[in-house]
Amino acid sequence: MVAPGKWAVVTGANRGLGFDVAKQLAASGRSVIITSRDKAAGAAAAQALSEAAAPGARVVVLQLEASSPDSIRALAAEVQAEYEGQVDLLVGGWDRWDRINNAGMTVDGISAADHEATLKTNLDGAIDITLALLLHLAQGARVVQVASRRGMLSTVGPGYGERIKAAATLDEVRAAAHRFDPDHLAQGPATGQSYAVSKAALIRATQLMAESPHFKARDISVVAVAPGWWCQGARSILLASEDNIPNGSFSYDGKLLDWTSK
Template sequence: MEGGSSCRRVALVTGANRGIGLEVCRQLASSGATVVLTARDEKRGATAVDALRELGLSDVVFCQLDVGEPSSAARLADFVMDTFGRLDILVNNAGVSGVRMDVGDPAALHQVRTSMSAAERLEWFNQRTAEPFEEAEECLRTNYHGTKNVTEALLPLLLSSSDARVVNVSSSYGLLRYFSGEELKHELDDIDNLSAERLDELSGLFLKDFKNGRLDHRGWPVGGFSAYKVSKALINAYTRILAKKHTSMRLNCLDPGYVKTDINFHTGVLTVEEGARGPVMLSLMPKEGPTGSYFNGTEQAAFM
């Protein structure tokens, strides 16, 4: 690899073969970082690396990663250890929507993209989504457990850095305002008494209540994208727990905004360049910057 990595920051981005993840890789590599681009599909990941190299960004390498498989995260950690010996920046971007969508006529998508407000677009999607249990299960496995698996596998390498950053791509859908249960809201906001083990338990409780049609029972989010909302709320809480435990690192989460990506059939209002600004800013922030915080784009915001 050209330039060596001893003086360059080493960054790793999950779910990076397209969309926001790929653009975060481009911007970090352009800023002088050595970038490990990861993706579940080996062919797509290698193609993405080739595309970045064609832009003159030679310090980008690919490593296959399925965030839902702990053994895959362990292999990734071995690769980073053997190649670089440390990790300075981790951007957990990989995620799924937790729903099945039927958008119907492609011509309708053009109308959505050109004539509806952001709120109207979200409502349009809500009306065309179904939430089978299998999708909800995959959503928690990928968005919450997958992010946690990858972070914990890479934690020793991050702690080997003198100035590490962890950026968890979340969503405004993960804010606690979407929970109707006051007890749940309080528990997820009570970081002094919350543990990662309890978050695992809450993930299981949600899936149990979801399967039994009892989301109202504990006050889980309803009204569409329930599993997605819970997965992101758990990631927000996990970010805060880790930040409290590892004070030498900067760990934050953010909503990149409603970005035009495959997950929403490119009906978002922001470009991927705009959507990547927040993750890149948090990846490169000064050492005295915030930690355990939530950002809406590039602005700090509340978890509620």
Template sequence: MNRKQRAKERREKRREDISLLRTIPYSDHERWWTSDTVAVVTGANRGIGFEIAHQLAFHGLTVILTSRVTGVGEEAAKVLQEGGLSVVFHQLDIVDPSSIEAFSKWIKETYGGIDIVVNNAGVNFNAGSDNSVEFAEKVIATNYYGTKNMIKAMIPLMRPSDSGARIVNVSSRLGRLNGRRNRIGNIDLRKKLEDDESLSEELIDQTMNTFLEQVKDGSWKEGGWPQVFTDYSLSKLAVNAYTRLMWRTLSERPEGHKIYVTCCCPGWVKTAMTGWAGHTNPEEGADTAVWLALLPGPSISGKFFAERREINF
């Protein structure tokens, strides 16, 4: 059997697994959530985000589907509502602090709090072999700072429970610190970022700022940054690092107030972001994020997953 045939078999097996996920409910022992459990999904008007909202609602949760653009978000929510699912739309632009503040206020007034947040919203302006950094500032602002600001805003809203609340950050393998190909060339910086003792929000922010400064002065190619999808890869590296940092911080919370935080790579998915050139469909891309959001127990916290398997940061 050649490589293409094996890859095809793996994709078919994943489709079977997802079909099974949809048709067989979780057991009473595994099902810690109810219809009152509230999950927020950012960037959910299309693609992976829409499918994450779809699958969570299918499992019986109340899902708040968010989108930067009101019209398309309302239409997306309507599609799921017409299927009998408990989905509510609210506008949210994660790069706008006032939008996050308004959304947080609405959450508190309407639901009192939330139980799950899936940070899916993100942007990428390169396709194929392109590696322009023309929009680097927007990519970093959305994928990293927007996600970070959402996490900070949502933590005070996460409701106490014996099962714990969940934060799932949709990230990418391209953001791995020690990937064999697409990694930071500066060994000292890489060691600082991978060391839990030296890792800090200031270090992550400074890494992003240094890159953006080099973009502005044209020296970024000599900066030792990832060589493929450079701005996108760095934004996801920051998300991965911040996930580890938040795990360390949140692990200190007492029982009954636990918040478990993870990140995952959906793979190269056929969506508008990839120019529909991916290997997998949105249903498959959404699977790991949904699995992490619903998986019982604390064993997943602070880890990075792809295809339901833990991988190294």
């Protein structure tokens, strides 16, 4: 086991906002475990982050493919073996963001396979990573799920929104989101509707985890955050990790958002 201390885990941190979040944490003196699905990309990112880290802050990289239960199990086993009870911040929810900009992802092009793949990474991956790490987190840890304003209920349309909002268990959230209904997916913005459904469901899953006795018993809080665009994205995520943002909430740049607002 590594020397005791507090660690943050930032998934999908070899590039993008995850990298920026890890960089700011390391620069402020926090030791960070980043995950990357590609080993070489992860090693390069860890090297760059180590160079930006404050003295004493450590950066290590572990491999994770969020859509693979085996990979999630391996990550949890590694955290248990080396960092048991030492992780007090988990930033997760990275995803198939690329799909929203994919030229093929038009209303006509929404396919059941694409919808399923988006949900598997964005929703199932985020939930499964959190549940797999739950027992190994420090008492009082915070989990930040990176969602999006595209996950506001008003943007997903009633066909999905009402079912997701009514879901009372994580399994019901998954079922509501995985259901493939092209007519309702086509409502709202023309592209990325599976993405929006995945983020709305992640916000509901966050609320349910925050209320769960399994989390409460160990004082572990779970929040969802909309990062916004590049310039302030990492800031918004880091503000959501602070104590003044209440358990179970959805925020942007340190301000609470009403997920149900029109």
